[in-house]
Amino acid sequence: xDEKEIIVCRCEEVTLSELELTAATYNCSARELKLRTRxxxxxxxxxxxRTMIEAFGIDKREKNRNQVTLKYQAPVRPVPFGKLGGKxx
Amino acid sequence: MYKAVSGSPLLLExxxxxxxxxxxxxxxxxxxxxxxxxxxxxLHVLVIDEYMKPGGRLxxxxxxxxxxxxxxxLEESVKLNEQAVNEGVKIILQTVVxxxxxxxxxxxxxxxxxxxxxxxxxLATGAAESPVPLPGWTLxxxxxxxxxxxxxxxxxxxxxxxxMIIGVNVLSAAIAMELQLxxxxxxxxxxxxxxxxxxxxxxxKEVMEALLHASHLAPSKFLRIGSKFMTNPFMRxxxxxxxxxxxxxxxxxxxxxxxxxxxxxxxxxxEGVIIRxxxxxxxxxSGTEESIAxxxxxxxxxxxxxxxxxxxxxxxFYYVDELGGYVPIHNEKMETPIEGLYVAGNxxxxxxxxxxxxxxxxxxxxxxxxxxxxxxxxxxxxxxxxVHETRKQAAIRFHPKxxxxxxxxxxxxxxxxxxxxxxxxxx
Amino acid sequence: MTRIExxxxxxxxxxxxxxxxxxxxxxxxGVENEPIAAALLANSIRTLRNHEETxxxxxxxxxxxxxxxxxxxxxxxxxxxACLTPIxxxxxxxxxxxxxxxxxxxSGNHV
Ligand SMILES: Cc1cc2nc3c(=O)[nH]c(=O)nc-3n(C[C@H](O)[C@H](O)[C@H](O)COP(=O)(O)OP(=O)(O)OC[C@H]3O[C@@H](n4cnc5c(N)ncnc54)[C@H](O)[C@@H]3O)c2cc1C
Ligand code: FES
Ligand code: FES
Numbered sequence: 001x002d003e004k005e006i007i008v009c010r011c012e013e014v015t016l017s018e019l020e021l022t023a024a025t026y027n028c029s030a031r032e033l034k035l036r037t038r039x040x041x042x043x044x045x046x047x048x049x050r051t052m053i054e055a056f057g058i059d060k061r062e063k064n065r066n067q068v069t070l071k072y073q074a075p076v077r078p079v080p081f082g083k084l085g086g087k088x089x
Numbered sequence: 090m091y092k093a094v095s096g097s098p099l100l101l102e103x104x105x106x107x108x109x110x111x112x113x114x115x116x117x118x119x120x121x122x123x124x125x126x127x128x129x130x131x132l133h134v135l136v137i138d139e140y141m142k143p144g145g146r147l148x149x150x151x152x153x154x155x156x157x158x159x160x161x162x163l164e165e166s167v168k169l170n171e172q173a174v175n176e177g178v179k180i181i182l183q184t185v186v187x188x189x190x191x192x193x194x195x196x197x198x199x200x201x202x203x204x205x206x207x208x209x210x211x212l213a214t215g216a217a218e219s220p221v222p223l224p225g226w227t228l229x230x231x232x233x234x235x236x237x238x239x240x241x242x243x244x245x246x247x248x249x250x251x252x253m254i255i256g257v258n259v260l261s262a263a264i265a266m267e268l269q270l271x272x273x274x275x276x277x278x279x280x281x282x283x284x285x286x287x288x289x290x291x292x293x294k295e296v297m298e299a300l301l302h303a304s305h306l307a308p309s310k311f312l313r314i315g316s317k318f319m320t321n322p323f324m325r326x327x328x329x330x331x332x333x334x335x336x337x338x339x340x341x342x343x344x345x346x347x348x349x350x351x352x353x354x355x356x357x358x359x360e361g362v363i364i365r366x367x368x369x370x371x372x373x374x375s376g377t378e379e380s381i382a383x384x385x386x387x388x389x390x391x392x393x394x395x396x397x398x399x400x401x402x403x404x405x406f407y408y409v410d411e412l413g414g415y416v417p418i419h420n421e422k423m424e425t426p427i428e429g430l431y432v433a434g435n436x437x438x439x440x441x442x443x444x445x446x447x448x449x450x451x452x453x454x455x456x457x458x459x460x461x462x463x464x465x466x467x468x469x470x471x472x473x474x475x476v477h478e479t480r481k482q483a484a485i486r487f488h489p490k491x492x493x494x495x496x497x498x499x500x501x502x503x504x505x506x507x508x509x510x511x512x513x514x515x516x
Numbered sequence: 517m518t519r520i521e522x523x524x525x526x527x528x529x530x531x532x533x534x535x536x537x538x539x540x541x542x543x544x545x546g547v548e549n550e551p552i553a554a555a556l557l558a559n560s561i562r563t564l565r566n567h568e569e570t571x572x573x574x575x576x577x578x579x580x581x582x583x584x585x586x587x588x589x590x591x592x593x594x595x596x597x598a599c600l601t602p603i604x605x606x607x608x609x610x611x612x613x614x615x616x617x618x619x620x621x622x623s624g625n626h627v
Pocket of ligand 3: 576579580583585597599
């Protein structure tokens, strides 16, 4: 990777140019962008990068104000060794 | 994805705690104030927080108010915590809430080892920082501006000897001053490089406009004069043009609205930054690059409401720029459309800690009333008024039009109260 | 990095109990119950882990538990956040290198 590259998703090391290219190639929504590049799917659950990934969708389509662009899912923090109260993954 | 709780063999290994009247997630100013308020009315309240100290993001705050007094977040946190404990609130720290679930008119709160249950649930999870990305920002020594604030004011360890702040906004300006107060050398504040993701942080004009609303914070001649004379767009344009290339200084820290940091360099950790002059649209001017040595860098891209648990509970959201992003829909009583689910503090929009406290009090009364406590309607009304008053006197405004943002979200609530058949966007 | 002993508003750092712990076998002294990351930084250590795939060095980013960049192994338990785990006497801390549960497995549930 070029040192001058801008990493957007720190967890998955997805770069700005990778995101731009994917967004242009597939003309995709932020959610699809996430699935295609893994940006936002890392260890932090997207807390660090989600606003940036969401920003990709904003110019492209009318923002759906009623719906969170990148869905929130449980568990909201990585669970150590499948422990989670009464839930077993 | 998961097994149902009841009948799970795992339940034998983990504990299930007796039902609380109210559980509060987040021991920040909003959560602690809510817990105290409800416990004072005789309710059984539990507060859960993943951090090691109570106080949330209030812990690191330190600024001088217009009356000359210092707002010392550490002290305020101790007070809020003591108050809650004295009212009989149980507070458990270093405990992550991973998931929440509504079952048979109560809430199930999943932590690592124990499942808690309650009748009412308050989400007071605060805010998170948004970054502005640039080459080199994953190097050790690069941190969010809030990270530097906590290291300095809470842990009392210098984030470094000499730092550069990238991103000029209300929060980074306040924290730059706090770093300097602690004897840390802030070389300069400058803008991030212009790209698709940073534009509102990278164009001098937009940054200037946003800053003008924070000018009461700045005992700097330029910003004070600025706020009076620069309301006229033409003057503002002129201001940026005339803006000295060497920058202006605030508390002795150079603020470079005409320079952008285009790269952070270093082999194993930060060694310095490359900075370039930019035109008023944020584009770098060729041949202007210089390198500045420093051992830490702060990234400041603003705050957004941390509402992941509201999302997990299927609470509807609405995007409001003025509030910092997607916000769970709620009313002035801090109720959400989900039965038994309340929100308070920065999860409802980015504002200062005093407003978070006042919202917490509102949520506390709302939950007490919902729990069947009588005679609190007036207290609730008064506490709602207090939120408005506190907002008027706020020392820090993260968004100049926060009042408009509040109206937008409350309108969304109202719209949901009248079932309408022709508005398909309402879920 | 140095500790801020005197602060014009927050006052002097009171005397606190010092404890000893190890970071990648190196003996480190810190203040009891301060976060691992603060104790390490006070000893000029910034790198807490290497990225699982690219091995690039990483340190604290958010310092409040949001970013998970500061993951270390504490007394054999992986994935602990150094920014909010208080140090205790004799703690064994190891820099994050590879995670037992591969990151991709975990995030596979996170689509
Ligand atoms: C880094 C940062 C710096 C800030 N600096 C300033 C400043 O200088 N001045 C200012 O006026 N405002 C500042 N703010 C804004 C700040 O959010 C408000 O001032 C105020 O602290 C908000 O209070 P709150 O109670 O809503 O949330 P917070 O104070 O953020 O408290 C939320 C609490 O919830 C806990 N939590 C969140 N999710 C979970 C979970 N899943 N499980 C368990 N616990 C959880 C957190 O650990 C935290 O303690 C800052 C915000 C941030 C993020
Ligand atoms: S930074 Fe993208 S998932 Fe963590
Ligand atoms: S530094 Fe972000 S989680 Fe520890």
